Amino acid sequence: MDRSRRYRLRRVVGETHKGAAVRVRGLVVRYGALTAVDGLDLEVRAGTCMGILGPNGAGKTTTIEVLEGLRDPDAGEVEVLGRTWSKDPQGIRERIGVQLQETDLQRKLTVIETLRMFQSFYREKRDLGEILELVGLTEKRRARVDDLSGGQRQRLTLGCALVNRPELLFLDEPTTGLDPQARRRVWEIVEEFKRAGGTALLTTHYMEEAERLADDLVVVDRGHVVARGTPMELIASLGATGVVRYAPRAGHEAAAAAISEAEFLALPGVRSLRVGNDSRELIVHDTQAAVVSLLGLFEARGIQLEDLSTHRPTLEDVFVALTGKQLRDG
Amino acid sequence: MANHSALFELVRVRVLLFLREPEALFWVFIFPVLMAAALGFAFQGGEAPTARVRVLDGDGASALVERLSGAPGVPLELEIAPVAEEPELRRAITSGRIDVLLLPGDDLELVFDGQRPEGAAARTAVELALARTAPGAPLAEATLAPMQERGSRYVDFLLPGLLGLNLMSTGMWVIGFAVADLRQRKVLKRLLVTPMRRSSFLLSFLLARLVFLVMEVAALVLFGALVLDVPFRAGYVEFLVLTLLAAFTFAGLGLAVTSRAQTLQGASGLLNFAMLPMWLLSGVFFSYERFPEFLHPFLKLIPLSALNDALRATMLEGASLTTLLPELAILAAWAAAAFVVALTCFRWR
Numbered sequence: 001m002d003r004s005r006r007y008r009l010r011r012v013v014g015e016t017h018k019g020a021a022v023r024v025r026g027l028v029v030r031y032g033a034l035t036a037v038d039g040l041d042l043e044v045r046a047g048t049c050m051g052i053l054g055p056n057g058a059g060k061t062t063t064i065e066v067l068e069g070l071r072d073p074d075a076g077e078v079e080v081l082g083r084t085w086s087k088d089p090q091g092i093r094e095r096i097g098v099q100l101q102e103t104d105l106q107r108k109l110t111v112i113e114t115l116r117m118f119q120s121f122y123r124e125k126r127d128l129g130e131i132l133e134l135v136g137l138t139e140k141r142r143a144r145v146d147d148l149s150g151g152q153r154q155r156l157t158l159g160c161a162l163v164n165r166p167e168l169l170f171l172d173e174p175t176t177g178l179d180p181q182a183r184r185r186v187w188e189i190v191e192e193f194k195r196a197g198g199t200a201l202l203t204t205h206y207m208e209e210a211e212r213l214a215d216d217l218v219v220v221d222r223g224h225v226v227a228r229g230t231p232m233e234l235i236a237s238l239g240a241t242g243v244v245r246y247a248p249r250a251g252h253e254a255a256a257a258a259i260s261e262a263e264f265l266a267l268p269g270v271r272s273l274r275v276g277n278d279s280r281e282l283i284v285h286d287t288q289a290a291v292v293s294l295l296g297l298f299e300a301r302g303i304q305l306e307d308l309s310t311h312r313p314t315l316e317d318v319f320v321a322l323t324g325k326q327l328r329d330g
Numbered sequence: 331m332a333n334h335s336a337l338f339e340l341v342r343v344r345v346l347l348f349l350r351e352p353e354a355l356f357w358v359f360i361f362p363v364l365m366a367a368a369l370g371f372a373f374q375g376g377e378a379p380t381a382r383v384r385v386l387d388g389d390g391a392s393a394l395v396e397r398l399s400g401a402p403g404v405p406l407e408l409e410i411a412p413v414a415e416e417p418e419l420r421r422a423i424t425s426g427r428i429d430v431l432l433l434p435g436d437d438l439e440l441v442f443d444g445q446r447p448e449g450a451a452a453r454t455a456v457e458l459a460l461a462r463t464a465p466g467a468p469l470a471e472a473t474l475a476p477m478q479e480r481g482s483r484y485v486d487f488l489l490p491g492l493l494g495l496n497l498m499s500t501g502m503w504v505i506g507f508a509v510a511d512l513r514q515r516k517v518l519k520r521l522l523v524t525p526m527r528r529s530s531f532l533l534s535f536l537l538a539r540l541v542f543l544v545m546e547v548a549a550l551v552l553f554g555a556l557v558l559d560v561p562f563r564a565g566y567v568e569f570l571v572l573t574l575l576a577a578f579t580f581a582g583l584g585l586a587v588t589s590r591a592q593t594l595q596g597a598s599g600l601l602n603f604a605m606l607p608m609w610l611l612s613g614v615f616f617s618y619e620r621f622p623e624f625l626h627p628f629l630k631l632i633p634l635s636a637l638n639d640a641l642r643a644t645m646l647e648g649a650s651l652t653t654l655l656p657e658l659a660i661l662a663a664w665a666a667a668a669f670v671v672a673l674t675c676f677r678w679r
Contacts (some may be wrong), residue, residue, distance in 0.1 A: 068523045069522075069523065070519065070522060070523060070679065090525050093523060093524055093525040094525050096523070098520070098523040098524075100516065100519060100520055100523075102516055103516060103517070103519075103520045104515035104516055104517055105517065105520075106343070106347060106512075106517060108346075108347055108350040108351070109343060109346065109347065113343065113346065116339060117339045117340065117343050118524065120335045120336040120338070120339035120340075121336050121521075121524040121525050121526040122524070122525060123525075160520075
């Protein structure tokens with residue numbers, strides 16, 4: 001069934017905004033002595049999905065809350081759909097859809113009651129049968145929120161964010177804590193929204209999610225943007241073709257650790273070295289040459305390996321290279 | 331147009347949520363009736379109980395017993411007790427097993443516990459018996475006529491107090507708790523990013539409250555009238571105005587008290603802190619007139635005192651709106667102050 005044909009992009013109430021959906025210049029947000037967002041710039045083109053990547057505490061949620069009007073910035077300019085929060089807050093609220101990071105719904109309401117309540121707040125009202133179908137909860141319409149699975153509940157919060165046919169959708173870690181299948185169903189709903197011309201702003205911990213949904217990405221660390229581009233551009237910026245990961249066998253850790261960084265970097269094909277807790281990784285620009293010479297080095301030192309693997313560079317590798325942190329902190 | 335439907339939906343949701351909370355239904359509807367039943371039956375009027383009098387053995391003990399038992403119209407339960415039992419008898423007075431201990435002698439000594447109503451009544455009975463059997467007794471013709479009229483018994487005093495108490499605690503608990511719960515679970519934050527009007531949201535709690543107010547008040551008033559025979563002399567307009575205003579006042583106080591509470595525990599502590607003084611000082615179970623005189627003007631200003639005074643005046647004496655004006659003004663002032671505080675301090679996240 002082609003759901004997209006049913007989705008009418010043009011809103012009934014008011015004009016659709018044409019320029020950049022989100023424009024942020026020099027955003028600063030402080031919590032007391034802590035500067036959570038420190039001069040952040042961001043622009044989201046209408047009709048695209050922007051992904052914000054960053055470790056915990058990088059300022060992603062704070063940024064998104066400023067854009068949603070939940071928090072006042074300490075400095076900087078923020079424009080959402082061509083409007084500002086100080087001049088036209090209701091105009092913005094009417095046109096955005098929001099999925100907060102940890103929204104709880106009223107558990108003793110049913111699915112349809114919840115949607116109907118949210119729908120009542122807006123002037124633009126999308127048909128609830130259509131929403132139920134879009135988020136796959138038609139059969140669960142009379143079920144209480146309490147009785148829904150985690151994935152169903154997440155799809156319901158997404159449905160609540162879509163009742164007003166929003167031009168701009170905020171998704172703050174929309175699939176955290178969901179199993180892979182439930183995650184894919186959420187992605188399909190967001191893709192549906194994108195296909196119909198909607199603009200989305202997404203924060204996520206999951207690389208697969210960013211690669212699948214985002215057209216553009218920014219990597220945020222300590223409150224400002226450290227890199228931006230399409231997923232492909234960011235990966236290409238590593239200048240590497242592969243990542244080689246190895247772990248020495250028990251009893252051989254000391255010998256392996258004795259090899260200096262300079263020795264690794266001297267190997268053909270190796271670009272840089274990354275030391276993790278229980279493994280080491282080499283960023284390489286010639287995977288075959290690097291693996292052969294690495295194994296030769298271990299052979300010469302009598303070091304036995306527990307594990308050796310290679311993969312193409314991913315956003316995760318970009319992220320670690322840029323921030324020195326894993327995306328999912330522990 | 332959109333806002334009408336939003337307000338309607340919000341009220342509908344509140345009513346649905348309340349109906350789906352069995353515990354809340356119990357505390358709002360069943361508990362006050364159970365309390366009225368228990369207290370009503372415990373303190374039901376009736377014949378004044380016969381005073382239980384012990385006379386300590388000694389000179390003139392049997393003569394005293396003979397004299398008292400001959401007193402016309404004053405029934406007493408009289409017994410002579412051995413001297414050795416005196417300490418035990420004194421304790422029996424404190425614990426209410428007997429009412430009066432008489433120590434005969436040149437100066438007759440009457441031991442009783444004036445703190446208990448039965449003790450004071452028994453003392454009066456003994457004194458009356460002594461007076462009637464004295465030579466040339468002037469009171470010999472008087473008979474004892476305990477008050478039995480509807481509207482003047484303890485249960486008549488109690489029921490309006492319980493109604494007031496119920497209006498207060500339901501109003502404050504249901505609203506304060508619901509709001510704190512929504513805040514703690516970040517539902518408020520989610521509502522905040524919608525164009526929902528803040529005022530519609532707060533108003534929905536009040537309107538939903540009114541839906542249940544009728545049932546809640548009717549349950550208690552009907553129970554009082556049908557089972558405990560408590561009179562209902564209030565005019566319908568007076569009663570409606572008073573209970574509506576009270577519902578708004580306490581809903582506002584519930585919102586104000588919990589306007590910044592971040593957790594349910596915090597809200598519950600604040601609500602208890604606000605309500606406990608009212609339980610004690612506002613004349614629910616006993617009249618606040620029992621507190622020292624200089625406190626009365628202040629006690630009258632407590633919202634629950636004003637409500638209880640007005641409920642008693644209208645339910646028992648059929649007082650008119652003009653008579654109730656001072657109490658209505660006190661309630662309205664609290665309501666206004668509460669909403670100002672609730673609207674300015676309300677924390678949405």
